[in-house]
Amino acid sequence: MNQSLLNGEQTTLIALTDRGLQYGDGLFETIALSAGQLTLWSYHIERLNAGCRRLAIPVPDESLLLKEAELLTKGVKQGVVKIIITRGSGGRGYRPPVSAEPNRIVTLHSWPDYPAAWFKTGVVLRLCQTRLGSNPSLAGIKHLNRLEQVLARREWSDPEIAEGLMLDGNGQVIEATQSNLFLLYDGQLVTPDLSCCGVAGTVRRLVMEVAQEQAIPLEISAVTLQQVRQADALFLTNAITGILPVKQFEKVRYDVTSIPTLLIEEVNKHLHR
Amino acid sequence: MNQSLLNGEQTTLIALTDRGLQYGDGLFETIALSAGQLTLWSYHIERLNAGCRRLAIPVPDESLLLKEAELLTKGVKQGVVKIIITRGSGGRGYRPPVSAEPNRIVTLHSWPDYPAAWFKTGVVLRLCQTRLGSNPSLAGIKHLNRLEQVLARREWSDPEIAEGLMLDGNGQVIEATQSNLFLLYDGQLVTPDLSCCGVAGTVRRLVMEVAQEQAIPLEISAVTLQQVRQADALFLTNAITGILPVKQFEKVRYDVTSIPTLLIEEVNKHLHR
Numbered sequence: 001m002n003q004s005l006l007n008g009e010q011t012t013l014i015a016l017t018d019r020g021l022q023y024g025d026g027l028f029e030t031i032a033l034s035a036g037q038l039t040l041w042s043y044h045i046e047r048l049n050a051g052c053r054r055l056a057i058p059v060p061d062e063s064l065l066l067k068e069a070e071l072l073t074k075g076v077k078q079g080v081v082k083i084i085i086t087r088g089s090g091g092r093g094y095r096p097p098v099s100a101e102p103n104r105i106v107t108l109h110s111w112p113d114y115p116a117a118w119f120k121t122g123v124v125l126r127l128c129q130t131r132l133g134s135n136p137s138l139a140g141i142k143h144l145n146r147l148e149q150v151l152a153r154r155e156w157s158d159p160e161i162a163e164g165l166m167l168d169g170n171g172q173v174i175e176a177t178q179s180n181l182f183l184l185y186d187g188q189l190v191t192p193d194l195s196c197c198g199v200a201g202t203v204r205r206l207v208m209e210v211a212q213e214q215a216i217p218l219e220i221s222a223v224t225l226q227q228v229r230q231a232d233a234l235f236l237t238n239a240i241t242g243i244l245p246v247k248q249f250e251k252v253r254y255d256v257t258s259i260p261t262l263l264i265e266e267v268n269k270h271l272h273r
Numbered sequence: 274m275n276q277s278l279l280n281g282e283q284t285t286l287i288a289l290t291d292r293g294l295q296y297g298d299g300l301f302e303t304i305a306l307s308a309g310q311l312t313l314w315s316y317h318i319e320r321l322n323a324g325c326r327r328l329a330i331p332v333p334d335e336s337l338l339l340k341e342a343e344l345l346t347k348g349v350k351q352g353v354v355k356i357i358i359t360r361g362s363g364g365r366g367y368r369p370p371v372s373a374e375p376n377r378i379v380t381l382h383s384w385p386d387y388p389a390a391w392f393k394t395g396v397v398l399r400l401c402q403t404r405l406g407s408n409p410s411l412a413g414i415k416h417l418n419r420l421e422q423v424l425a426r427r428e429w430s431d432p433e434i435a436e437g438l439m440l441d442g443n444g445q446v447i448e449a450t451q452s453n454l455f456l457l458y459d460g461q462l463v464t465p466d467l468s469c470c471g472v473a474g475t476v477r478r479l480v481m482e483v484a485q486e487q488a489i490p491l492e493i494s495a496v497t498l499q500q501v502r503q504a505d506a507l508f509l510t511n512a513i514t515g516i517l518p519v520k521q522f523e524k525v526r527y528d529v530t531s532i533p534t535l536l537i538e539e540v541n542k543h544l545h546r
Contacts (some may be wrong), residue, residue: 004289013286014294016277016378021287021357024297055420056427085295087423092385094419094426094450105289112365133406133470134442137424145327145418146296146367150360151410153367154329169407169442177367197406249459 001141004107005068007120020086023094024144026102027051031109032078032240034272037068040239043202048085051141056096057087057109060104072108076224080109080240084144114241116161122247122256123162125176125234127225130151130167132175134196142199152177162244163236165228168197173223179244180204184258185227188217203267210266235256242271278341283366292375293359296367297417299322299375304342305513306384308545311342313512316475319525321358324414329369330360333377345381353382357417378476387435387514394406396435398449398507400430401425405441405448409470415472427452435517436509438501441470446496446513451473452509452517453477457531458500461490476510483539507532515544 004012019025028046045062052059069081074179084105114155130152138145152164163176174192175181180201183190189211194200211218228234233254243264246257277285302317318335325332342354348354352541357378363370403425411418436449446518447465448454453474456463462484467473501507507519507528516537518529 010290011422014289016279016285016287016380018294019423021291021294021359022301023418024417025420025421025423028295055424086294086477094422096423107289130410131408132412133408135404135406136422137403137405138420143420144295144297145420147411147416147418148408149367150292150296150298151328154369179539256406 003072004105005072006067006235007104008064014103014105014261015089016236018086019087019088019091019096020103020144024088024146025055025096026057026084026144027055028084028142028144030239031081031083033073033076033081033272036077038039038066038273039074039271040202040206041066044083044206044239047142047200047202050085051143054137054141054253055143056088057085057100057102057104060085061103065104065106066251068104068106068264072106077109080111082107082109086144102210112240118162118241120242122245122254123236124160125159125236125246125249126156126164127250128155128166128177130155130166132166134168134170136196140194141197146237149177153252165249167225171225172197173228176236179238179241180237181223181228182207182262183223183228183231184233185231189270190219190221190223192223193220202235202239203242203271206267206270207237207263208241210263210270214260214262214266217259217261235259241273243267274536276345277378278345280334280377281337281495284428287376287378288362290362291359292361292364292369293376293417294522296421298369299330299357299359299417300328301358301415302356302524303512304354304356306346306349306354307514308351309346310545311339311346311354312544313475313479314339316478317356317512320415320473320475321356324416325358327410327414328416330358330373330375333358333375338377338379339536341377341379341407349381351384355380355382359417378411385513391435391514391517395518395527397433398436398508398509398519398522399429399434400438400523401428401437401450402467403428403439405439405470407443407468412470413467413473420441423452440498444498446498446501447471449509452511452514454496454501455508455510456496456501456504457506458504461492463492463494463496463500464487464497466493474510475512476515476544479540479543480510480516480536483536483543486536487534487539489533498525508532515546516540
């Protein structure tokens with residue numbers, strides 16, 4: 001970690017009593033700094049605030065977050081800004097304190113070096129054994145309870161495999177460990193419904209909005225493994241990687257050129273790529 | 274928090290990079306210090322180690338943990354010792370570091386003042402709206418992803434209500450927010466199966482073992498709300514509270530005297546009460 005701020009103060013430490021550590025009682029955002037810009041800032045803030053409301057954690061002051069993110073990234077062109085909001089310390093056991101004093105963590109990280117070929121010729125996707133538990137109370141938001149993703153990401157170490165697809169307990173396709181999934185299927189874009197599990201990604205939202213502008217039909221629905229295998233194309237979305245075309249899932253190969261070029265270009269424009 | 278040790282050193286702080294904070298990537302135990310004894314120590318260590326193996330976190334050195342717990346509790350008769358084991362810092366995103374260096378946190382807390390009447394005349398139990406997501410990969414162990422319990426415990430503030438019952442996504446009864454559930458039903462003890470969600474409590478294990486010694490029939494099975502409502506008696510188990518009889522769940526009242534006295538006495542003996 002290059003630099004970190006806790007409630008605006010430079011430090012690398014936090015109280016052992018913080019409920020983020022004790023129970024994963026908080027939320028986070030991972031924001032791409034690209035061409036010196038904090039990309040999709042408002043989308044990240046909106047999801048963070050929605051998460052705070054869901055968990056009944058006071059919504060952080062956006063101007064403070066922006067000030068701190070700008071302080072850390074001054075003169076930096078490319079990097080990753082991570083924000084963590086926890087409920088803070090206190091309370092008795094699981095019961096949150098009556099008036100929570102949340103902790104606000106802003107950190108700057110170096111840009112990960114993904115192979116350039118991933119974005120041109122596509123990536124290999126595998127199927128994870130670890131499933132996602134369903135819970136509408138926690139679905140969609142980016143909370144700190146991420147053991148399912150940690151266990152799923154542990155399943156492979158082959159650097160040729162970029163991502164792992166995750167199913168819910170019923171075998172429905174939900175997302176990849178750190179990305180959302182889109183299918184080009186039957187002439188339209190399809191992305192899994194996330195009302196019971198999964199994280200509603202910021203680039204997923206951007207793709208949906210750009211598709212609407214470009215009059216590309218898009219459906220949010222339940223997705224089966226069979227549909228994934230039969231799709232004309234697949235791509236993954238993530239705040240840092242943007243759009244990642246999939247060239248292969250298990251033994252099925254896909255035509256990455258069938259993903260609408262105009263869609264990719266417009267999304268990349270918003271991501272300052 | 275009275276006192277805290279991180280890897281044997283007195284401190285109240287931990288690195289912001291710790292994966293316990295970042296992802297809830299770790300485990301914990303809450304141990305009753307009663308009559309100067311660390312009760313059910315071996316049960317806590319066995320569950321902690323099982324959790325570490327499940328998450329592929331190196332198992333902590335039991336002798337170090339015991340030494341540290343004894344250091345903190347020297348001369349103390351009653352209190353709560355909490356152990357947290359996290360995977361430590363590092364790794365890239367969700368992917369754990371190849372060789373994890375776990376963090377070992379041992380803290381001492383004051384004994385909570387539960388009303389004495391709870392143990393004699395029983396407690397009131399409510400039904401929580403927040404459900405438990407099912408995931409066999411995480412079921413049974415006491416990991417740090419506890420947002421479901423936090424949200425469930427937020428649902429009420431009435432001090433007359435001791436606990437809240439939680440269901441899984443299918444409406445099966447699993448446990449209470451911080452306790453396991455036993456029913457006296459149809460002449461036998463019944464406790465919910467925890468193979469898909471829930472925490473396998475240390476006092477739950479003790480009750481099962483004592484029941485076997487005392488030839489009390491006991492079944493681990495799926496439990497419906499209907500069964501809970503029709504049970505002759507209910508009780509909750511928790512490392513700190515031990516056995517808590519239930520006098521009321523929703524509008525149903527139960528006869529707390531029908532819980533086998535010998536079972537309670539024998540369990541209390543093991544808990545140094």
